[in-house]
Amino acid sequence: xxxxxxxxxxxxxxxxxxxxxxxxxxxxxxxxxxxxxxxxxxxxxxxxxxxxxxxxxxxxxxxxxxxxxxxxxxxxxxxxxxxxxxxxxxxxxxxxxxxxxxxxxxxxxxxxxxxxxxxxxxxxxxxxxxxxxxxxxxxxxxxxxxxxxxxxxxxxxxxxxxxxxxx
Amino acid sequence: xxxxxxxxxxxxxxxxxxxxxxxxxxxxxxxxxxxxxxxxxxxxxxxxxxxxxxxxxxxxxxxxxxxxxxxxxxxxxxxxxxxxxxxxxxxxxxxxxxxxxxxxxxxxxxxxxxxxxxxxxxxxxxxxxxxxxxxxxxxxxxxxxxxxxxxxxxxxxxxxxxxxxxxxxxxxxxxxxxxxxxxxxxxxxxxxxxxxxxxxxxxxxxxxxxxxxxxxxxxxxxxxxxxxxxxxxxxxxxxxxxxxxxxxxxxxxxxxxxxxxxxxxxxxxxxxxxxxxxxxxxxxxxxxxxxxxxxxxxxxxxxxxxxxxxxxxxxxxxxxxxxxxxxxxxxxxxxxxxxxxxxxxxxxxxxxxxxxxxxxxxxxxxxxxxxxxxxxxxxxxxxxxxxxxxxxxxxxxxxxxxxxxxxxxxxxxxxxxxx
Numbered sequence: 001x002x003x004x005x006x007x008x009x010x011x012x013x014x015x016x017x018x019x020x021x022x023x024x025x026x027x028x029x030x031x032x033x034x035x036x037x038x039x040x041x042x043x044x045x046x047x048x049x050x051x052x053x054x055x056x057x058x059x060x061x062x063x064x065x066x067x068x069x070x071x072x073x074x075x076x077x078x079x080x081x082x083x084x085x086x087x088x089x090x091x092x093x094x095x096x097x098x099x100x101x102x103x104x105x106x107x108x109x110x111x112x113x114x115x116x117x118x119x120x121x122x123x124x125x126x127x128x129x130x131x132x133x134x135x136x137x138x139x140x141x142x143x144x145x146x147x148x149x150x151x152x153x154x155x156x157x158x159x160x161x162x163x164x165x166x167x
Numbered sequence: 168x169x170x171x172x173x174x175x176x177x178x179x180x181x182x183x184x185x186x187x188x189x190x191x192x193x194x195x196x197x198x199x200x201x202x203x204x205x206x207x208x209x210x211x212x213x214x215x216x217x218x219x220x221x222x223x224x225x226x227x228x229x230x231x232x233x234x235x236x237x238x239x240x241x242x243x244x245x246x247x248x249x250x251x252x253x254x255x256x257x258x259x260x261x262x263x264x265x266x267x268x269x270x271x272x273x274x275x276x277x278x279x280x281x282x283x284x285x286x287x288x289x290x291x292x293x294x295x296x297x298x299x300x301x302x303x304x305x306x307x308x309x310x311x312x313x314x315x316x317x318x319x320x321x322x323x324x325x326x327x328x329x330x331x332x333x334x335x336x337x338x339x340x341x342x343x344x345x346x347x348x349x350x351x352x353x354x355x356x357x358x359x360x361x362x363x364x365x366x367x368x369x370x371x372x373x374x375x376x377x378x379x380x381x382x383x384x385x386x387x388x389x390x391x392x393x394x395x396x397x398x399x400x401x402x403x404x405x406x407x408x409x410x411x412x413x414x415x416x417x418x419x420x421x422x423x424x425x426x427x428x429x430x431x432x433x434x435x436x437x438x439x440x441x442x443x444x445x446x447x448x449x450x451x452x453x454x455x456x457x458x459x460x461x462x463x464x465x466x467x468x469x470x471x472x473x474x475x476x477x478x479x480x481x482x483x484x485x486x487x488x489x490x491x492x493x494x495x496x497x498x499x500x501x502x503x504x505x506x507x508x509x510x511x512x513x514x515x516x517x518x519x520x521x522x523x524x525x526x527x528x529x530x531x532x533x534x535x536x537x538x539x540x541x542x543x544x545x546x547x548x549x550x551x552x553x554x555x556x557x558x559x560x561x562x563x564x565x566x567x568x569x570x571x572x573x574x575x576x577x578x579x580x581x582x583x584x585x586x
Binding site for chain 2: 005009012016017020021024025030033034037038041042045068071072074075078105106109110113117118119122124127128129131133134149150152153156159160163
């Protein structure tokens, strides 16, 4: 990023919802997700000159920052032993607009997602909510691309089992 | 299909689903799960979006104001440059050797490293050019006899004046000429001059005896006299020898040349001194002539004396005149001896000896400026070297600490996911 405000704003517009979705999936707290999203963009703006295009996409770099912010928040919440809210309400709002079958499937997936560990849930969030490619996923997690693919596959397998059990 | 291939196929199916591309029917369930996950993405409430937009707006930088001159980097650089120049000037004017130091710097110099003259060779001093003419003053401040003009030449291997004499001419730059270029004594025909010289040699400690033998040999060959000598040979590197010689003036330069070319020693410094005693010589001669003339007259008067009282008086005057003649003859003889024989002092050192650096004369010259600039540069480099010696280990420690803290923080974050 050359540091211009317009470029940063474009990144914000294209990634804001994804970062929020990722943070909410990981933290399961709307207020915390909002804080983390704001913090991530603030940090990204301050460090915008550290972005190196030769090392990957801008979104990967942004999600690396968002991940650190989210994990810091997660640690803080663990220290404070704050109870997380159940994002069930969000699902309930959407349920009214869709068909019953789909609602059931979504609920099953949602429940299965809840049964995953934080690490697995993070993988799902980065892949399906933030829309990162496997290579960006690998960069954000600091692992090789093949390792990231393997981890993602395991998480999906676990999720599939949980969904099938739920259904 | 192997397990890894199956994994890759499923991952590809997921990516294809997310791209909206068709997938193999065998991956239909996986594709459906992927779509459900995407559809189940939490949506951002509108109010959250508004608040985030507001926070983003707060980050927007204000339009840049034109910076005043003093805030520009150029001004900072100019200021820093000015300060550096000021410091350099202060160093040059206070600490540099530009001629304002208050006393000679004495620092030990390894014996064998002092002069850059080849072993056993005479340092070359350009023919008549470059010899330093010195004021007719002794170290204790007494003037030489007032009726005679005096001249002293003094050189060192490094071209600096020695032994407390004050340089009135530019420093001498040794050249590659041989000992034959030693200047001839000032000889103006009827002028009467007393010459003396000092020679300081350096030798290895275990060669002091050899050098002393060579000195004796040279003195004998030049019909000189060793008035006194002292040779102290140490077991290690130390050693010292001192010779007080009387050399026929005609052979003085040949002797100096021979002593400058000794096999086991090399010249550190040499000093040639010349004292013009023509007026004193003439005065003494005149006194003697007057006394002789008086005696002749008195003898005539004695022959013509009539009374015993006259005889007694003349005889008394003759006695006084005789003692005056004797005194004048001694003075003339002594002066002749001094003119005919020159005193030569040879000093041989081995080991570490102090090298006295005379404060240079005041004033500005390109040579001094370059010398001072070199010193400043060396000083700055020294400071930088010391700073680096401190900063590099410190930087490594800080980097290691920073790396450790970063690793710990990353581990802490990862642990948060596992909790």
